[in-house]
Amino acid sequence: MSDDLFYDETHIAFLEEMWGEGFLSPGGPEELNRILDGLDLTGKTIVDIGCGTGGVAVRLARDYGAARVIGLDVEAPVCAHARRRADQAGVSDRVEIRQVEPGPMPLENGSVDIVFSKDSIVHIPDKETLSADAFRVLRSGGCFAASDWLISHDGDPSPEMADYIRKEDLGFGMASPGRYRKALEGAGFLNVALTNRNPWYKTIAPKELARLRGEDRARFESALGVDGVAHMADLWESMIRVLDSGEHCPHHFRAWKP
16 A cells, blocks of 8 residues: 555545546546446455545445445545445445555455455555455455556656646556566466456546536535645646557456466
């Protein structure tokens, strides 16, 4: 897990206004459905890495039938939100939120059926150690199903990508699809599949920018202030450039422990 803290109450309010209650990254429940498409979570134990404000953890228990969800995050504000959300949804008996230190997951070997994350592992630059740790905590036959924000190539980012990452200022540790596949297979996973979500998000991001500058602007300004929204609009412009070039390429991936 990353050792940087990013999400205070102000940014939580902004991101949930942009992406939906309980979600701190794009796509909301529809994108969650795509990440989990075809997986049966009924009765399973799931760890949610970087659980944020708990929107996903609650849905895994309430809507997907998971028997136990362990949400891990390094930040106190989001963990507090997540615990309240689980209480309000009536699933706190099945959803445990743990604030953890950066490093290996505090779970026993072979103790979970599914390792899940929605975009939070972009804050973990060492994909090899992450993959090995996911393999460790999974039971035989378990699945690592997640989404992450990737860069299309190894080596240094382009000036445009470097500018975008600098403006994000979120400690992004992006890897290429090739590096991700090698990390997962090197950890022992089989049937590794990666799906490029760039074609989807590069059509969505301009609509998000239009919301920032259009009729929803006042709502965003109530969360971030005028200067904060102006900064976000500039950030979105930089992001759209590297989405359009294909260098910024969010992916879904799935890998299985034999």
